[in-house]
Amino acid sequence: MRIGVLTAGGDCPGLNAVIRSVVHRALVGHGDEVIGFEDGFKGLLDGHYRPLDLNNVSGILARGGTILGSARLERDRLREAAENCGELTERYGIDALIPIGGEGTLTAARMLSDAGMPVVGVPKTIDNDISGTDRTFGFDTAVGVATEAIDRLKTTAESHQRVMVVEVMGRHAGWIALESGMAGGAHGICLPERPFEVDSLVKMVEERFARGKKFAVICVAEGARPAEGSMPYEKGLVDQFGHERFTGIGTRLAIELETRLGKEARPVILGHVQRGGTPTAYDRVLATRFGWHAVEAAHRQDFGNMTALRGTDITMVPLAEAVTELKTVPDERMYEAESVF
Amino acid sequence: MRIGVLTAGGDCPGLNAVIRSVVHRALVGHGDEVIGFEDGFKGLLDGHYRPLDLNNVSGILARGGTILGSARLERDRLREAAENCGELTERYGIDALIPIGGEGTLTAARMLSDAGMPVVGVPKTIDNDISGTDRTFGFDTAVGVATEAIDRLKTTAESHQRVMVVEVMGRHAGWIALESGMAGGAHGICLPERPFEVDSLVKMVEERFARGKKFAVICVAEGARPAEGSMPYEKGLVDQFGHERFTGIGTRLAIELETRLGKEARPVILGHVQRGGTPTAYDRVLATRFGWHAVEAAHRQDFGNMTALRGTDITMVPLAEAVTELKTVPDERMYEAESVF
Amino acid sequence: MRIGVLTAGGDCPGLNAVIRSVVHRALVGHGDEVIGFEDGFKGLLDGHYRPLDLNNVSGILARGGTILGSARLERDRLREAAENCGELTERYGIDALIPIGGEGTLTAARMLSDAGMPVVGVPKTIDNDISGTDRTFGFDTAVGVATEAIDRLKTTAESHQRVMVVEVMGRHAGWIALESGMAGGAHGICLPERPFEVDSLVKMVEERFARGKKFAVICVAEGARPAEGSMPYEKGLVDQFGHERFTGIGTRLAIELETRLGKEARPVILGHVQRGGTPTAYDRVLATRFGWHAVEAAHRQDFGNMTALRGTDITMVPLAEAVTELKTVPDERMYEAESVF
Amino acid sequence: MRIGVLTAGGDCPGLNAVIRSVVHRALVGHGDEVIGFEDGFKGLLDGHYRPLDLNNVSGILARGGTILGSARLERDRLREAAENCGELTERYGIDALIPIGGEGTLTAARMLSDAGMPVVGVPKTIDNDISGTDRTFGFDTAVGVATEAIDRLKTTAESHQRVMVVEVMGRHAGWIALESGMAGGAHGICLPERPFEVDSLVKMVEERFARGKKFAVICVAEGARPAEGSMPYEKGLVDQFGHERFTGIGTRLAIELETRLGKEARPVILGHVQRGGTPTAYDRVLATRFGWHAVEAAHRQDFGNMTALRGTDITMVPLAEAVTELKTVPDERMYEAESVF
Structure with a gap:
């Protein structure tokens, strides 16, 4: 199997831990190939990518930022990607794309998935406001x-x-x-x-x-x-x-x-x-588990979903569910905290 | 309402955060009185306790250890406590007892509860091995x-x-x-x-x-x-x-x-x-929520249970369920981690 | 001997470590009494003070802030203090005053010293800009x-x-x-x-x-x-x-x-x-040494000076020398750093 | 100028910061070339080395360990190095060697220096026991x-x-x-x-x-x-x-x-x-200054010495002075600390 991975959106401690985990699981666990697109969807559209092996991800588990870079992409170009997604998938020879990102990225991932690309999303936001998952990595840091x-x-x-x-x-x-x-x-x-x-x-x-x-x-x-x-x-x-x-x-x-x-x-x-900076142990574990399960989902052909934490388990949740509404702080939590004004 | 609180068993970052939260919620939220027994169940049996007000718990949220102390208690004396628990409850005039502790403490709590004492347990262990709760505070630290x-x-x-x-x-x-x-x-x-x-x-x-x-x-x-x-x-x-x-x-x-x-x-x-030492933010939040919900449970007369994290919610779980078997690492988690031998 | 201590000026990690060290050395090393004036020179003028014993300083070594409080004082009231410093010294029965503070405080200390008060200064600034000492505590933090x-x-x-x-x-x-x-x-x-x-x-x-x-x-x-x-x-x-x-x-x-x-x-x-917050180990050691040497200086009647770090030694430096000019970054240090613009 | 650098002896936070600083100062400040010998003196004897440019030292300032590796060397081989040091200097075409290490390394450096090699030492020990310098990097961490x-x-x-x-x-x-x-x-x-x-x-x-x-x-x-x-x-x-x-x-x-x-x-x-691990800010600054001054010393042909901190200045101290006796804790410091038994 050949897997593409990219990181998009704002910075978030744990991005590198996901990338490392995807590469480890894919290469060691399944004998796959992994390529990393640079600067998010831009790299996918513009053909900027590089193969990722174990050496590339050595020592990055605890490092902030993302070795793949990240950049904003205009809505128009995303539409362009969706329209050509069959061609893109073929061009890179990828059997699965794992985009790691926040609400915007997951919405884009959904567009690509709806257009037929084999996508497994990994949710990322320090704000913890993505529905469908108890927590996101980066938040704890x-x-x-x-x-x-x-x-x-x-x-x-x-x-x-x-x-x-x-x-x-x-x-x-x-x-x-x-x-x-x-x-x-x-x-x-x-x-x-x-x-x-x-x-x-x-x-x-x-x-x-x-x-x-x-x-x-x-x-x-x-x-x-x-x-x-x-x-x-x-x-x-x-x-x-x-x-x-x-x-x-x-x-x-x-x-x-x-x-x-x-x-x-x-x-x-x-x-x-x-x-920025070193993720906490909690975030490294969650990011690592997300990466591992994303690869497993790809091998199960379980596309159009994203990884999610539910209780102590990692499960798969439809991208559609994740991006329909933000997960905001409910009244009970404010009541509990006592000092919310 | 008059609430007794005690900490028992080994040290665990977050104990003080629970005590503080119990006192805050009980005094500010309900106008209760709180007394703290010293050195765990020993203080309950020997009559060593002190009233706890907001000043007593000021500045302890981030502090390791427990301001109430902790000590081991022999099984015999615990039995003694269970046999006299009506008398004990009356002696201190408490309407609820909140013991904070690990498996041993919760087992003792269950004995007292079975004997008729109004008990709300709060689970505590850095080992994270108590059944019925996704996580325990102290573990993250x-x-x-x-x-x-x-x-x-x-x-x-x-x-x-x-x-x-x-x-x-x-x-x-x-x-x-x-x-x-x-x-x-x-x-x-x-x-x-x-x-x-x-x-x-x-x-x-x-x-x-x-x-x-x-x-x-x-x-x-x-x-x-x-x-x-x-x-x-x-x-x-x-x-x-x-x-x-x-x-x-x-x-x-x-x-x-x-x-x-x-x-x-x-x-x-x-x-x-x-x-020892300062608990992480994660542990402080979990400990604070446990304390808050323990007081609420006491006011609902929801006794014989302990607080538990399930997903993102705090719920109540029967003490019986918590102490029957340890929560150990399941095979899937070892498989996921890849480097378990 | 009876020693007064006060903290003045902005916050600085290590203030509590100095207070603790003064109390330890004075009480344990010399059998002295120590009183702490509240809110800096204000407490000295207005008679707000309290005796400090070992219990008062227990557990404060690693704590930020100052247990004695700090407040700004108008220049007029400082002049008033200088004019009445014989009376003040007598009123509190102190044989030495240890003011801990920055440039303003040390200037005030010098005024009081010139007016006849037995003063031993302890320099404090996170900015590290006091002349006469290689470093000040708080800076490292x-x-x-x-x-x-x-x-x-x-x-x-x-x-x-x-x-x-x-x-x-x-x-x-x-x-x-x-x-x-x-x-x-x-x-x-x-x-x-x-x-x-x-x-x-x-x-x-x-x-x-x-x-x-x-x-x-x-x-x-x-x-x-x-x-x-x-x-x-x-x-x-x-x-x-x-x-x-x-x-x-x-x-x-x-x-x-x-x-x-x-x-x-x-x-x-x-x-x-x-x-704010916990001082680094470096600052705790420096603050502790400053406190210890300030008490020793008081016992040697070595007044009108402040404690200072020179190389690895703590020495005494005239207050006059400390407050005449700021210690700024010399050209060589900028040259060395290479990225100074 | 062509400068060789190596790290020897036990691990010490700040080694990478020195290497980075040597490379920066030499390349950017002087237009020099730098080569790094691998695994200490072993690399010098066995011809294991690599050129170091700005990219090689990018991102290592805060990283523990040493990118050059370190290994023990038997006394016999060191003698061999001393005997052939003219040949070695010529073989690599180096105009200066900067060995970074503890007492053993500096003793070896002195042997090579006495034998005619142009050596500038940089002292390193977490134990802070090298004479001639107020502090060594690694100690603060x-x-x-x-x-x-x-x-x-x-x-x-x-x-x-x-x-x-x-x-x-x-x-x-x-x-x-x-x-x-x-x-x-x-x-x-x-x-x-x-x-x-x-x-x-x-x-x-x-x-x-x-x-x-x-x-x-x-x-x-x-x-x-x-x-x-x-x-x-x-x-x-x-x-x-x-x-x-x-x-x-x-x-x-x-x-x-x-x-x-x-x-x-x-x-x-x-x-x-x-x-191990990330050095404190103090150690990074000291290590960076040591590296900078070592290059300057090399350009001044100031050989046979090591960098040293004296007060707030970096000076050069004869290697001979540094290795004759350990800097131990003097009685005054024990007295001051009060709790030394």
Whole structure:
């Protein structure tokens, strides 16, 4: 069997672990050949690929990033790929394509699959918001990085009587904010799933100060939004051309809290630090299992699906199911966490 | 409501997170009172306890160990507890007891529950071998510590052409060895669930050296055993009185490999380092959820059960189910890992 | 002997280690009494203090922040302290005061010392910019946090072809940027000590892309400034009231590079994460030694000085010497680092 | 100029950082050529070497181990090298040789230098026991690993009332034990430099238990020895052939303490984990500076010396000075640490 593999979308710790696992299982377990397309679907369309053997994947298990590179692809070119997918499959002589990526990638994978390409998807997102799987690799690492930051900020907030607003990733789903907020013991957590009342946050901080706990740490997802009317003058910061730049909700909320509370509030925007570097053990294991099962699925001709974690098992889930709706934080989880505003 | 809480058995990162969560949920969510028994069931029998308020649990979320202490209790005294459990419940005026512990503790919890005490168990083990729950807190931290050690050993083994044998915890179940071995990319993994052939390990290492990969890292659970006849002269090391001391399978396997291979093999016994210190974000979240749900169960009069992770949900599982058999590594997981011997 | 201790100025990992060491050495080594003033010099003036015994400092060696708190003090009140320092010394019955702090604190300490108070200073700054000592505690931790961030950003920059601008602390001296930039292998480093040419940075990045290294990581101290005319339209971001907010050189430089290069450039502002949390082993050892030697100096009546690291020794240096000029990065160190612009 | 570089002796975090720095400085700064000999002096004698360019050293700054490999060399072959060193220098056409290694390597380097080879040494040892330099790279990483282990053991020892004996590296000098013991707050520290009285350790632990602190952590260097008569029955553990195996002072001390105290005492032998893996930021900076200055020294024809850290400067020190005596822990440092027995 000849298997093609590619990584697409934003960075995510564990991508290399999947690639390594695919190569190991295919070569050692089945005597297959594996080729890796460069820079995602671009490599598939443009014919940029290279064979992958055991040496190519030696030492990459714990390395961040992806040895295959990744790049965005325009929608038009994807359609082009779907239209020519028989030709593409033949050109590379591949019996299966394993695209590793997030919602966009899996949607593209579905298009190719519907057009007849033998595809086994591997879901990837640090945001943990893909339906059909309990968890995605990369998420645990992102939560770990965010939690370590909150741990550090807490001691400094406490001894220096400050309000700290930590903005973590999560545009449409608040999983990272929820779990790092819980793990770090944040006093307030704001999620995209529920518009927050600034008044309630202000009140919580004031009550803490009144009780003698003269500090607070608030963990806010980049996609969190204040309830209508809750942050009336809210605007982002603008550059000399009037364009809003790099000022997410974390910065704006810190400005707002400082103004209303009359106390120092500082934003910390973790940004891309959450996306890179060595994956945690959890993510390496999950990524490795996904890679292994993707190869097995290919050998079973089990196409049009993606690998998924369900409980302790890896199962296959239709790509269609994975991309229809985002997996957001349900109310029960917010209730449980107690500090979600 | 008045809730008693205690921690029993060996150390496990996340114990304090459970205690904190129980206190938070009970006091803030329900207006309950919480008392903490010291040194496990001993405190319950001997009347050593103290009230726990928010200040007592401030700052303990990320701290290893247990602020309540833990100690072994003889079987006789446990029977004594079961016989007097009506009296004990009355003496402390508790409406629920939340014991946090491993298999032994949960068995004791079941005895007390059967005798009529209102008990909600919280499972705890770094070994991840309790049935009825997908995972236990503490396990992720232990795997993380072991993986970091394997990461470090791998570079040194590689550049100095050595065989390293890392012994990790896991007396009856090999979960830590399996997952840290996979995460660290160990070339051999030995589990209690399957007696290993030393010959096969020797062959694997020799083939690696022959291929130019002049090093190997082997991850062995403390409970792993060689197949009969596979390590004929196997004996532990003895002290001046002839007693075998501190020489687990890791040390013995390193001696054996060094002898057979004629190459330097070094054992590294991670020991209690795996049990202590700051829990990972994953373990803090799981421990916090367990504590929260234990209090909710108490308020629902949902006794005789323990908290459990199933998929992404926390559910309640009968104590009876949890303690009847250990959750060991199934064959599929060994097969998947590829390097299990 | 009765010793007063206080911590002033911004947060710095290792403050608690100094406090613990002072208490240990004074109580165990000399049978002294120690009192801790709360919130820096404020506590000294307002009479907020508490006795410190071994229990108070148990478990704080590895904890970030300061158990004594810290707060800014207005210059007027410091003058008031200096004028009344005989009275203050008598009021608390202290034979020595050990203020732990940065340049401002040491300047205040010098004022009090000149006014007759028996003072032994302990220098503290994550910026490492105090003259008279080879290093200060807190610096190693800050460099470690920044380096870990750069490590993570590098893999993601590489696989996703991005330019990353990491802004680290260092308002007047670029030590953190220099050492974390070197340790992380940043391709460009910008320091307050030398205005940087944006053109040169642009050229460096373009050459990298031309060579096939399609990414770059630039480490910039918050106090770094572009050479005059080098970033002509440079302006900070402004809020709805026209006030510049939270937009340091890192953000501005990323905007500039993105505009000129036509490639994605992302700023990461590490902020207070560098100031808090567990100190590294290096910082704990240095802080512990400083505390120990401060007590010894007090017993030798060696006042008006501060503890300092010189080579491998802890010596005493006149406060006057420490506060006359900042220790900035010398040209040789920039030359050595090779990537300073 | 054509420069040869090699790494010899045991593993040490930072070796790759030196190699990278030598290559960068030589190629980019001077337009030199660099060749790397494989497996230490063996490669020099046997003609195993390869040219090193920027691509070869890309991405190795943070990686443990050495890309050049390392191996022991018999004394006879070294003599052979010294006798033929003119021929060797000519054979490879090298104008300078930069051997990176510990005491043995530097002694060999001195032999070659005395025999006329143009040598610039770079000192390397995790033990920090080379004279003439304030610190060596690798040491900070080893101390960091040991400190993290002590941190973890402390919480578990405390909540489970145990005595933990941590054995760290340091055969002839106790620097790692001293600094990790101080950083981790060990209650007892045992060094090779001073035979320890077991009685004093026993008394210290008993007093702790009497005071209610029912745990203790003891940090012992592998080269520490009990005072004569202090541990009368002391013997190592023996295998089935009567050979003493893998049982250092840590294990023996734990057995002794358990016997005398009647309390559980557990040994933790960190072993090679201290030698491998990612170097700390401190070690990467020091290693990078050493590499840079070694190339500069070569260009100044400053041979027969090694790089050294003195205060904040890198200077050159005669190889002769470096290898005449080990740098051991002086009495003042033990006194300062307070818990050295």
